[in-house]
Structures are given as structure tokens and as C-alpha cells.
Amino acid sequence: MSHEHTEANIEHHHPKGHEHAGIGHAVPMWFLAFICAILLILTGITVFSSFVDFNEWHMPEMNLTLALIIATVKACIVCLYFMHLRWDRPFVSFIFITSVILLALFIGFAITDTKEYQPLVDQNDSPLIQDRLTELGLEK
Amino acid sequence: MTTIPVPPSQPVTPELARDNYLTYTRGIWSWLFTLDHKRIGVMYLCGVLSMFFVGGIFALLVRTQLLTPEGAVFNDNANYNRAFTLHGAIMVFLVIIPSVPAALGNFVLPIMLGAKDVAFPRLNLFSFWLWMAGAVFFILVLVNVDGGLDTGWTFYTPYSTTDGMAFGGVLWAVIGVFILGFSSIFTGMNFIVTIHRLRPPGMTWFRMPLFLWALYATALIQVLATPVLGITVALLFMERLFGMGFFNPALGGDPVLYQHFFWFYSHPAVYIMILPAMGIISELISVHSHKHIFGYRFIAFSSIAIAVFGFLVWGHHMFTSGQSQLINVIFSAITFSVSIPSAIKVFNWLATLYRGSISLNTPMLYALGFIVIFAIGGLTGLHLGTLATDIHLHDTYFVVAHFHYVMMGSALIAMIGGMHHWWPKMTGRMYNENWGRFGFALVFIGFNVTFFTQFALGSQGMPRRYATYNGMVLTDLYHLYHVISTIGSYILALGFFVTAGYLLHSIFAGKRAPDNPWGGRSLEWQCTSPPPHDNFKEAPTVGDCYDYSVLEWDESQQGYKWREDIERPGNPHVSGKDGHA
Amino acid sequence: MTQVPMEHDHHEAGLHGHDVHDAHHDHPKELGHHWDNLNQQFEAGKLGMWLFLATEILLFGGLFCGYAIWRGNHPDIFAYGSQFLSVKWGAINTCVLLLSSMTMAMGVTMAQRGNKPGLIICLVLTLLGAFGFLGIKYVEYSHKFHEGLLPGIAFYEKPSDSHIWVEIEEQAGDQQETSIATDVAESKEEAELQMARADLPVMPAAEATTNEPAAIGPSGLNQSRVVQEEETYRVFYKEGRIAAQEDQAAMAEYAEHPEEAMRELEKHPLQDPDRPPNAQKFFTIYFLMTGLHGIHVVVGVIVILWLIYLTFRGRFSPHYYTPVDCGGLYWHVVDLIWIFLFPLFYLI
Numbered sequence A: 001m002s003h004e005h006t007e008a009n010i011e012h013h014h015p016k017g018h019e020h021a022g023i024g025h026a027v028p029m030w031f032l033a034f035i036c037a038i039l040l041i042l043t044g045i046t047v048f049s050s051f052v053d054f055n056e057w058h059m060p061e062m063n064l065t066l067a068l069i070i071a072t073v074k075a076c077i078v079c080l081y082f083m084h085l086r087w088d089r090p091f092v093s094f095i096f097i098t099s100v101i102l103l104a105l106f107i108g109f110a111i112t113d114t115k116e117y118q119p120l121v122d123q124n125d126s127p128l129i130q131d132r133l134t135e136l137g138l139e140k
Numbered sequence B: 001m002t003t004i005p006v007p008p009s010q011p012v013t014p015e016l017a018r019d020n021y022l023t024y025t026r027g028i029w030s031w032l033f034t035l036d037h038k039r040i041g042v043m044y045l046c047g048v049l050s051m052f053f054v055g056g057i058f059a060l061l062v063r064t065q066l067l068t069p070e071g072a073v074f075n076d077n078a079n080y081n082r083a084f085t086l087h088g089a090i091m092v093f094l095v096i097i098p099s100v101p102a103a104l105g106n107f108v109l110p111i112m113l114g115a116k117d118v119a120f121p122r123l124n125l126f127s128f129w130l131w132m133a134g135a136v137f138f139i140l141v142l143v144n145v146d147g148g149l150d151t152g153w154t155f156y157t158p159y160s161t162t163d164g165m166a167f168g169g170v171l172w173a174v175i176g177v178f179i180l181g182f183s184s185i186f187t188g189m190n191f192i193v194t195i196h197r198l199r200p201p202g203m204t205w206f207r208m209p210l211f212l213w214a215l216y217a218t219a220l221i222q223v224l225a226t227p228v229l230g231i232t233v234a235l236l237f238m239e240r241l242f243g244m245g246f247f248n249p250a251l252g253g254d255p256v257l258y259q260h261f262f263w264f265y266s267h268p269a270v271y272i273m274i275l276p277a278m279g280i281i282s283e284l285i286s287v288h289s290h291k292h293i294f295g296y297r298f299i300a301f302s303s304i305a306i307a308v309f310g311f312l313v314w315g316h317h318m319f320t321s322g323q324s325q326l327i328n329v330i331f332s333a334i335t336f337s338v339s340i341p342s343a344i345k346v347f348n349w350l351a352t353l354y355r356g357s358i359s360l361n362t363p364m365l366y367a368l369g370f371i372v373i374f375a376i377g378g379l380t381g382l383h384l385g386t387l388a389t390d391i392h393l394h395d396t397y398f399v400v401a402h403f404h405y406v407m408m409g410s411a412l413i414a415m416i417g418g419m420h421h422w423w424p425k426m427t428g429r430m431y432n433e434n435w436g437r438f439g440f441a442l443v444f445i446g447f448n449v450t451f452f453t454q455f456a457l458g459s460q461g462m463p464r465r466y467a468t469y470n471g472m473v474l475t476d477l478y479h480l481y482h483v484i485s486t487i488g489s490y491i492l493a494l495g496f497f498v499t500a501g502y503l504l505h506s507i508f509a510g511k512r513a514p515d516n517p518w519g520g521r522s523l524e525w526q527c528t529s530p531p532p533h534d535n536f537k538e539a540p541t542v543g544d545c546y547d548y549s550v551l552e553w554d555e556s557q558q559g560y561k562w563r564e565d566i567e568r569p570g571n572p573h574v575s576g577k578d579g580h581a
Numbered sequence C: 001m002t003q004v005p006m007e008h009d010h011h012e013a014g015l016h017g018h019d020v021h022d023a024h025h026d027h028p029k030e031l032g033h034h035w036d037n038l039n040q041q042f043e044a045g046k047l048g049m050w051l052f053l054a055t056e057i058l059l060f061g062g063l064f065c066g067y068a069i070w071r072g073n074h075p076d077i078f079a080y081g082s083q084f085l086s087v088k089w090g091a092i093n094t095c096v097l098l099l100s101s102m103t104m105a106m107g108v109t110m111a112q113r114g115n116k117p118g119l120i121i122c123l124v125l126t127l128l129g130a131f132g133f134l135g136i137k138y139v140e141y142s143h144k145f146h147e148g149l150l151p152g153i154a155f156y157e158k159p160s161d162s163h164i165w166v167e168i169e170e171q172a173g174d175q176q177e178t179s180i181a182t183d184v185a186e187s188k189e190e191a192e193l194q195m196a197r198a199d200l201p202v203m204p205a206a207e208a209t210t211n212e213p214a215a216i217g218p219s220g221l222n223q224s225r226v227v228q229e230e231e232t233y234r235v236f237y238k239e240g241r242i243a244a245q246e247d248q249a250a251m252a253e254y255a256e257h258p259e260e261a262m263r264e265l266e267k268h269p270l271q272d273p274d275r276p277p278n279a280q281k282f283f284t285i286y287f288l289m290t291g292l293h294g295i296h297v298v299v300g301v302i303v304i305l306w307l308i309y310l311t312f313r314g315r316f317s318p319h320y321y322t323p324v325d326c327g328g329l330y331w332h333v334v335d336l337i338w339i340f341l342f343p344l345f346y347l348i
């Protein structure tokens, strides 16, 4: 994706007064279309990769991992170019990244905890569900 | 928003010599639709104090019930449950969380910063309306809609989400909490943007008064933690109404997960309460001992450090909830680290006091009281953060005493101290200093009698949230402690009534306040008391806000003024002269 | 204290308008009274919006946390549930949102260039994208509602209008019905047993493992060893009987609807013996997350309509377009969240 970076750099060197007289950084239309094309291609790749059976190569969680990696790349592209983060103050990125880090922390601690006590949790349909099924005549 | 009447640019009564924000425009609508941060702050203060009164009534009911082991007030235990729940929920969500940031912060922050207003005045007003809307839901619960609220302020599942267990009022209460959460978020957003974008020239980050650093750190927590509370109560709502089963084990959900959600917000929330309080104390200690604050940067950065650490310790509320041992140990370890930045602050305050010329004004008394009480509250937090002792102390009165020492004794006392400190600025009147000292004595003694006994009570095993305690092995002992505690709470209440009395009196009959009664150096003391509509008639002089050497007492004004032998830098850009430490 | 260099923009900020008289000079009507210049106001508005977006991330974050925990502990439920979502529609919706994100970003560029018709076209295209997304979501949701693929306890109700649900009468003959009667009786007995046990403290046995099938008690925790053994016996007994029933049912069904029986995937989950326990959890989290996202799309529609109105009123110029920029940021976040929701639900 180095191509795109150079483009953006060119943009960055004359952010004001070149394209327009107002405030903020105007991103050219063709560039936005180009970014969107990349995003669509990445979407295609995700869908395609979801049909590949990675179990054959002994990589059971690979589908999800790959999908998430691509999603993260897409999200970064949206943030950087559609949302102008690339040309914005670093503090803005800082706030956004902080929120994501906090989220990761939250999920990390919570999932570690539940994994730990999972053996104590009943994994079957509870009596409540079984009663419902019985009412429907569908006992399993 | 075209319906908002725009305040005319000229004062309504031009003949009025002292044009100030209170007299700028008149009428109830000019207050309810005001975009002026000072008025919004004052309205918040009125709201918060009236809710404090309501919450206080419930507290007295709870304390009176415990006068006898069989319960002296409620014949139905459900009513006792309602009373302590409403007390807790009102005090946390409607009083302490908005008290310092939204009430005092709104008033003081832009003036201290040298700005004309907060960054988004409309959002600020909206946030106040949201607060009122949230309060309406709590009032609904208070009149027992759907049976009222009896879950405790924590709304633990599956109790709160099971029909036939907790009363249906929990649905209304969580709507209120959701709305109040957004009120708090908007205030935080406003403060962050204001501090980033509205600092005038010369007001660098490290020239900001420490109260602003504290409000900044608080605002970060408000913005980054409160949304999780929002989604938590939204899930609780869906769960109870539609049987979603997110936290319901019968539907494959996980009740411990609820506590993770709740405390991920609510532990940082206790720092929303204490951080701005600490900020106030930094101001009070320095101004009233007329001495430059010691360790400015340490205090500033410890605010940020507390905000960061505050996000990493929520699990210490869940040691006995079924949380796994691994996570228990991790959270216990991190909990201890929070005390480091807190202690840094305390030591710096003490060092500031050392060899200062201390005036024992009412605000200063509150500040000194804060240091004592917070030390006890913080240290007992360490007992609770220790795994083994917490197994014994969890859900006893020890926890109750701990969090009252930090929430009521520290956060609220700092807020009352701050209120006294800025009272002359807000109202333009001085209160009676002797009555102030007397009120403080009652509050301080009453508080400690009430809650110190509860440490003893808790360590002897008296559980919290019990309506009666007859027939226990230690009933006689508990009875003694409960009686002492209840008497203390009456003294405390008396102290608050005295305080309310002389403060109200001062509004109508107090002496006119000088612009700078205490000798403060931060910018709010440079504008008139009360401040004009636009805060500053002329550009304030930004300098080192803790350097008092440039001020002197002016007998004619009964206040402080700029020393005559020192040239006052007229241009805010020129700041090199006014001596930095 | 050492003096720290002032922030960049304050150099341009001038006197900060403290002088009341100066402030009214050259003060455009879009500029709030407490700002010095439009750029400062724009930057502040944008910072405020980003802070709000951070809160949005954390608001959704709670649900992402729920997703991570449920999926981390029960991947089987998710693998099973996602079969009922259509990858085709999900992918189309992703593309629709990406395109509308692009037109929104283009709208900002148009606003910056002062191109009013261009801005209106871009906003209208974005709006169309939003409606397209909502339309497809409506089709998907209504399908789930008809099939009874609902969140929480509602999952265990008979679907209102399903074409893969097979009526019990069709499934098997009278024999089936009698055995249902026994089942009902038995489950009543069981329920009473549980009521009696509900008050017992729930203490998991040390040997308790995930694969031991039995469990009761409202807290969802395994009971003591003794109870487990008793349960194990009962469940094995029941399973054997049910397996026999199922064979019969399958044969009967095949006789009547050979084409239905051949399409394995189209079996209604409630009637599917391979349904993992607590299969409803997939739909719970699916509806919660896409529902919250849907609410955000609806809010986005309102925001875009308001922007179109303001544009018609000629409110925006290259010097003042903060609402367009902030509305755009909001819309991109809606897109951003969908970028994650799509693979998490449809592609697993």
C-alpha cells in the first residue's frame, strides 16, 4: 500500500490554501474513491477467506483470526482517510486508541476470568429451557 | 434551538453599578435556558444540594431503624431495603458524581482557565437538563412506582432482573442512571475540549491550577468509563423486560459478568468522585496557607496516574463473587498500586502546609479535615484490597465505613470546603466565619462518631444491608455501636443544618465580598465578585497561580490586592516578570 | 516552573477576545462568542465529536465483550447459529455501508470546496445507502422473526410463520404423542425435585468437568457428585429413548416430505437434535449488537436529513462546515462497527 502513502504525503505538504480557501484538509474525490475500492476488495477477500477450510492445514481458529485482521486493517483505513485522522492532531488519535485499549483491557480481564471458572458452569440447557422445550413437545 | 431566548447583550438594568452574572438578565427562563456556565453551575449546585437533602433524609431513616436490634422505624423489611437503596443511589448518581465536576467545576473551570465559557455551552445546558430528567426518574422510584427500588445501588443480577424478586422500580431507576450517565459524559467532553482549546495565551498546561488538572483527569474517566455503565444498565433493562438472558444463568448467561460490567464503570466512578475533590484540596491548602504548592508536577501527574490505575482494579469488588482465583490475585496486586499516587498527593499537601502561614478559615478547616479522613479511608481500602482480610470484611459495615470515609468524608467534605472557598465569588457575599467553624466542628465530629464506630462494627462481623440484628451472637455489642453511630449521624445532620442556615443567611444579609477575600492567585480571584457575564472585563494576568508574593492585604477592601511596589503586567503575553518559583 | 511552549494554534489566536469591544469586530455569525476564530471553533467541535465517538466505541464495547466471552467459551454455538444468517445479504450490506461512507467523505470534500450541489448530491447518496442498509436489515430481521430465531427466552417459542418448522403431528404418529405425555409428566416431577433443591447451597464437586452431562439448579452450577450420577443415569436413559424416537420421526418425515429431509441445514433449530445447548445465545448477541447498530443507523439518517436541510438553507461554507464534518465522523463510526460485525456474525 505504499503507493497510497506517497499520495497522502503529497497531500499533506500543502494542506491549506491549495485545494480550497477554507479550513481543514480537503481530500480529493478520486482518492476517496480509490480508498473505497480498496475497502471493497478487502471485503471480497474476507468473504473468500471465510470459505477456505483452514482445518486442513491444522489452523482451526485461522478463519476468525484472518477475518479480524482484515477487519482491523479496514477500520484503520476508514479512520485514517475517511475520518481524516491522518491529517488530524495526534491527540485525537490518542483518545480513540485509548478507548480501544481500554476495551481490550476490559475484554481481556473479563474473558480470562470466565475461562478460569468455566469448568464450574453447567454447559447444558438449563431446566428453564428444557421446560419450554417440553411444552413445545420437543424434548431433546 | 431557536426557541432559546438569547440574552440581550446589554444588562437589563444598566443603572446597576455592579453588572454581574446574577443580575445580567432576570426571570426564571433566563436561568433555565441560560448558556452561561456560571448559572448552569449554580443550578447544578442547587439541584445537587436538594438531592443531598433527600438522600440525607433516607440516611437518617436507615440510621434510626438500627437504633434497636429489632428495627425502630420500618415494620416491613422491604421498606428498609428501599430506604438504603434510595439513599445510596441518590447519593452516588445524583449527588457526589455531579457535585464537584458539574456544580463547582462548571462555575470555576472557565474562569480559572481565563476563558469566557466552556467549549460547548448548549451541550452544557443539555447536560443539566439530562441531570434533571434523570432526577425525575429517581423521584418516580422514590414514590414507589412499580414497587420502588430495593436492589441496592449496585443493581446486582440476577436479583434485579428476576421478576418476583426485586421490585419493578429497577426498570425506572436504570433509565434514570442511563440518562445521568450521558449527562456526566457531556460534562466531561466539555471540560476536555475547553481545557484543550480555550486556554488563553500564556496559560500553558503547567500553569493551570491543580484543580483544572484534577477536573481534566476526571473528565477523561467520565468520558471513557461512563459509556460502559450505559450499556450495562441498557442490558439490565432488556434482560428484565424481554428475558434476554445476558446475565441469567438459566439462559446461558453469566451473573459474574454483570459485576465485571458494573465495576468496570463504578470503580473508575469512585475516582470521578475523589479526583476533583483532591483538586479542590490542592487549591485550598495552598491558598489558605499562603504558600506555593509543593510538588506541582507530582500532584498534576498523580491525578493522571490515578485516572489510569483506576481502570485496572475493578475486580477488587468481586473477590467473593465467584471471580476466579487468578484474577483475584491480579486485581489485588494492582489495587495496592493505586495507593501510591494517592499518597503522593497527601505528602505534597503536608509539605505545602509545612511552614506556611496557615489561616484557619472554614475552607481550610475542611481541607485539613479532608486530609485526616482521606488518610483513614484510603488506608482501610488497603485492608479491603488484601484478599484474605477481604473475605472476612466483605459486605460488612467495615466496607460501609470505608466508602463513607472516602465518599462522604472526603469527596463531599472537599466539595463543601470548595463551596465555602468559592462562596464569596459565586454569591458576592461573605458568610459568618465563626458559624462556619462551628458548623465544621459539628460535621467533623459527627462524621467520625458515625463512621469510625462502623469500622469496629464491621470487623466484629456485622453484615451490611440488614434491617435487624436481633438474635445474633454479638447482638449486644452491635447494639452499642449502632447507637453510637446513630447519635453521630444526628450530630452530623445538625452540622449540615447549621451550615445551610448561615450560608442562606449570608445570601440575604452577608457582608459584600471583596474580589479576593482569601488571597488566591488563580484567575477567578482577578475578576469581580460575583463575576461579570463574560467573566473578565479586561484580560486577566496569567502567571504562576501559586505565587502569593505579589499580593498584599488591603484593609479598605477587606481583601487582597496586587502589591503596589510590583508592576502588574498588563499584557497577558508578558509573563516572565511575575516571579515563577 | 519552566515555561512550556504554547500550543500551536494559540499563536494565531491573537488576543483571545477578552477585550469585549474587540470581540465584536469581524465576528462571523457562525462563531460563538467565546471563540477567537472559526478555525479554533472547528477544531474544538471536531475534538468534541471524537470524544463522543470514543464513548460510542466503549458503549458497543460492552457488547463486544459479551460476544468475546460467549464465543470464546462456546464456539460451537456461534458456528451453529451463523448458518442461519445469509452471507450474501451481509456482504451486500457491507458494500452498501462502505459506499455510503465514501459518499459521506466526498460530501465533506464538497463542503470544504464550497460546492453546494455537490454536497447535496453526496448527502442524498449517503442517505440512499442508509435506507438501503435498513431495508436489507428489515428483510433479514423479518425472516428471523417469522422463523422464531429470536433472542433470549423468546427463542423457545413456536415460530409464528416458519417454512422449515415441522408440525409434530406430521413428525410421527400416536406413539410419539404418548411418549410426549410421559415426558411432560416426568419433567413435572423433575421440576418439583429442582424446587426442593433450589435452596441448597450450590457447591461444585472438585471432579466436576465440562463433559459431565447432568446439571440442575437455578444457578446453573453443577451439583454434588451424587446428584450428578443420578442425573447421568437418567439422561442416558432418556437419550436412548429419544434417539429411537428420532429415527422413527425422521422416517415418517422422509415419507411425507422427502425433499425437506434432504436439506439438513434447513431444519428448524428447535427441532434439530444437533443444536448445541443454549443455542439462543447466538441470536441474543446478534440482535443486541445489530440492533444497537441499527439504532445508530436510524440516528444517522436523521442527522443526514438535518444536514441536507441545513445545506439547502445555505448554512455551510468552506469556512464553516463543522456539522457536516461531525455528522460524517459519526457516519464513519457506524460503518466502522459494521466492518467488525459482519465477519463476527456472518463469516464464522
Ligand code: HEM
Pocket (backbone or CB within 6 Å): B154, B270, B271, B273, B274, B316, B317, B335, B336, B338, B339, B342, B377, B378, B379, B380, B381, B382, B384, B385, B386, B390, B393, B394, B395, B399, B402, B403, B406, B407, B411
Ligand atoms: C486507596 C484507595 C482505595 C482502595 C485500595 C480501595 C479498596 C476498596 C475495596 C477492596 C473495596 C471492596 C470491599 C468489599 O466490597 O469487600 C472497596 C469498596 C468501596 N470503595 Fe474503595 N478503595 C479506595 C478508595 C476509594 C475511594 C476514593 C472511593 C470513593 C470516593 C471508594 C469507594 C468505595 C465504595 C463505594 C465501595 C463499596 C461499593 C459497594 O460494595 O457498595 N474507595 N474499596
Ligand SMILES: [Cu+2]
Pocket (backbone or CB within 6 Å): B266, B267, B270, B313, B314, B316, B317
Ligand atoms: Cu473500587
